[in-house]
Amino acid sequence: MTVPQRVAIVTGGSQGIGRQIVKRLAADGYAVVLNYATSKVEAEQTVAEIAAAGGDAVAVQADVADEFAVARLFDTAEQTYGGIDxxxxxxxxVVHAPIVELDLADLDRVHRTNVRGTFVVDQQAARRVRPGGAIINISSTTPKLSLPTYSAYAASKAAVDAITLILARELGERDITVNAVAPGATATALFLDGKDEQAVARMAAMSPMNRLGEPADTADVVAFLASPAGRWINGQVLYVNGGAA
Incomplete structure (x- = not known):
């Protein structure tokens, strides 16, 4: 009997950790719907690379905080591949600033994408993911590190953790797992932007392994949670940070 191809949607899939997740899931045999907000060129390049390697992927633009755009994203996945797993x-x-200086417009912008965006996508996922599927939210180690200038971002990721744990309880009887993966400092453009060598070295030294994470470190854990091997892990926040504390 032929096993149906599993289908994945990855938001923020054109760059950094998201892009690595897209490539890993495609390499594992998933048909992948790569969502992007503005990075169309990078998204299309990623799809082309996957196709060249024999994989199956499409790129779809959507603002994750826009419930109508996200509904269309999920519609596209179902119409193209027949379902979502x-x-x-x-x-x-992320925006960096001490609390005393943080522009409230920046606070709203971070929370619109990171909190509302996660909620909107999870809401559609809860309605559409097939039994035996998985919902995986990318969180962060920052809520437990209390790093200066990270208040807006850390608060948003703490909200992601809360959404994750509650949704896991709400969907358990449908055989859908819900987990969060919380990377530490990872060598992506988002993390490295604006940091000098000394700042990067300080962040790397927070791990006993004395290095930054790589996007593949997180993608490997996501792939495990998405696979049959990860079915008994549910309602968890998994820290992928080399032991940073």
Whole structure:
């Protein structure tokens, strides 16, 4: 009997950790719907690379905080591939500033993408993911590190953790797992932007392994949670940070 191809949606899939997740799931045999907000060129390049390697992927633009755009994203996945098995919430933004200086417009912008965006995507996923599927939210180690200038971002990721744990309880009887993966400092453009060598070295030294994470470190854990091997892990926040604390 032929096993049907599993289908994954990955938001924020054109760059950084999200892009690595897209490529890993495609390599594992998933048909992948790569969502992007503005990085159309990078998204199409990623799809082309997957196709060249024999995989199956499409790129779809959507603002994750826009419920109508997200509904169309899920419609596209169902119309193109017949259903949805895995949803990975990787879209996110960060703004750095001390609390006393943080522009409230920036606070709203971070929370619109990271909190509302996660909620909107999870809501559609809860309605559409097939039994035996997985919802995986990308969180962060920052809520437990209390790093200065990270208040808006850390608060948004703490909200992601809460959404994850509650949704896991709500969907358990449908045989859908819901987990969060919380990377530590990872060598992506989002993390490295604006940091000098000394700042990067300080962040790397927070791990006993004395290095930054790589996007593949997170993608490997996501792929495990999406696979049959990860079915008994549910309602968890998994820290992928080399032991940073």
């Amino acid at each position: 895995v949803v990975v919430n990787s879209a996110g933004i």
